[in-house]
Every structure is written in C-alpha cells, then in structure tokens.
Amino acid sequence: MTDTNTLDVWYTRCPVPTPLGLAAQLGWLEETFQHHGVTLKSIIDSPDRSVRESHFDHHLSWSFRQGGNVPPIRARSEGRATRLVGITWTDEFQALITLPETGIRTTRDLVGRRFGIASRPAGIVDFLKATALKGLVSALSLEGLTKHDVEIVDIPVAESVIDGVGDPTRFGLKQRLPYAHEIAALIRGEVDAVYVKGTQGITVANLFAAVPIVEFGFHPDPKIRINSGSPRVLTVDERLAEERPDLVAALIGTIRRAGAWAEAHPDEVRRFVGREVGASEETVLAANGPDLHRHLGIGLDPDLVDAVGHYKDFLRDEGFLAGDFGIADWVDERPYQALDTLAVA
Incomplete structure (x- = not known):
C-alpha cells in the first residue's frame, strides 16, 4: 500500500458552483x-500543460474531479479507469439569444435561420460545442422542432481551452470570458442566434443587450435542463x-458537510460561488436562482444517475464519445x- 506520509493526491474543479468548491474555499478539503x-x-x-490536461482527460493516477460532465464521460468512453462517486444538480441560466436587428423573437422564428456553434481544435473533447448543441436541441424540442x-453554422476557434496561460490578451485573468467568438459572429451578421449559460452567459447577454429567444435553465422537465x-x-x-x-469516503463526507453548511448560509454561498466563478453576487443570484444554497448536496440517487446516463447517450449519438x-x-x-457503516457504529 502507498505510504500516506509521502502521498500526493491531485484534484481539480471547474469554476462553477460545486460543493467541492465550497469545501475547498472553507478550508475543509485540505484539512x-x-x-x-x-x-x-x-x-x-x-x-505543466500535461498535468492540466488531466482536468479534461482524467489521466492522472491518485486524482479526483468535480465539474462539467462532458470530459469525464468522454474519458470513460476512451477506457479511462475512473469511478463515478457523486453527482450534484445545480440548475443554471440557459438560453438562446439573438440581437435586436435579426427580428427573431420566438423559438419558431429560428426555423431556417443560422445558429452559431463555436468549434475548437481537436485534442481535448469539445465540451463547449457539446453544451451548445444540447442547449439548441433542448430549446427546439419545446416547440416540436x-x-x-x-x-447550424460552425464558428472556428483556433485557441484550445488548455492554452493561453500567460497570454497578455487575457489581461492577467486565468481564463477568457466565453462566448466572445459567438457574440462576434452575431455582431458581424454571420449567425442569427447562439446559446449561452451560467453566470458568464448571463453577463455576456447583458453586456450586449441581447434579446432572449427562450430561457430553459429552470424548465420543469429535467431532460430539458440536462446539459454539461x-x-x-x-x-x-x-x-x-x-x-x-x-480517502474517497472522507472526501464525500467533507463534501456532504459543505452541502449541509450551504443550506444554512444562503448569503455566504452566493459570495463564495461568486468568488469561484468570477462574478458578482447579483449575477450568481440571477444565473442560479434564490435556492442555490439548497442544491449543493451530493449523492448517487437513481434520478441523478439516470440524468448522467441521458446526457451520455446524447453525447454518444452526436459523435462526442469514443x-x-x-x-x-x-x-x-x-x-x-x-x-453509513461509520454512522451506525
């Protein structure tokens, strides 16, 4: 067995609302x-770029990850030996947007129009493309389309999501605000509508005074909301x-503790999540709703597992999996x- 006195464990999380992120910010994870x-x-x-790649392909031993589900699903489809040990469902703003001059106001107005989806270089699964496509499919299905x-218009993006560290055009930030290429294509008149989500999507939509065609991040049908x-x-x-x-049991116990803390601290949760995603508390409230603090638990309930399976099937059918x-x-x-055994004991 590995000597725990010298054991290093790698971890990663996406810059999104997760109980893992809360546990890390509270200091409980390291503790x-x-x-x-x-x-x-x-x-x-x-x-090290090769280390950072594990955020997307899960290749490092002694590692764990919580965040968007496209990269770990893709890694599993490639034969990567991983285990799914927890699921968190936190709804967020999802929408199709346009600019006023397109004249598009409803989903049915999209028939025959150009929908832009950004496409990034091969090498890392294009989770942003998969996300936008699922958003489009979900929105259209509400009108039987x-x-x-x-x-569907391809918007080519030369830069990989793994590159750009130290890039002066990021002005000192770790990552570039997404949807820049999609909005630029809208402004140039190359496409008529695009998909956005989360705090960053709502920020971009607000910045450019975009017209919401349809919002569905909080739709009552969970299959409409399912996405990355x-x-x-x-x-x-x-x-x-x-x-x-x-260690895995200890990890989940700590994440559960963070989820319970969140339920009792709604204001602090918005502040912590704002720090995690790089957004104001107002934006977090708009993007994730007033009940965010109640949706940062973790588990493997059958409905959660079924939701992951539903999205896995979508990715398979659309060619995103190996x-x-x-x-x-x-x-x-x-x-x-x-x-549970420890609790009983």
Missing part, C-alpha cells in the same frame, strides 16, 4: 486530507478508489456504504 497525511495538489493550477429545422453542467459529476481514478477507499459504456458499471456506491 481532511492533511488529517490522512495527504498533500493535495491542484491540476488546473499546474504550470429539431436541429434540422435550423442551419446539470448535473455535475464527482469522479475519482481507479487507483485511488481501489487502494484508498477511505465508444459507449454502461453508466451502472461506472457508479461506485462503496464510499456511501462506508460512511
């Missing part, structure tokens, strides 16, 4: 692993899961069983 003699190292903050009722960020998954690599299940796999075979409930 938990230090108690087990483990040093946590951040994948996404590494200066399909993607074949619109003209709804729900978000917690995955661990197989070696960590098999050799140190105690192959198919069974969600049930990916799920690992052992950490919860271990926690």
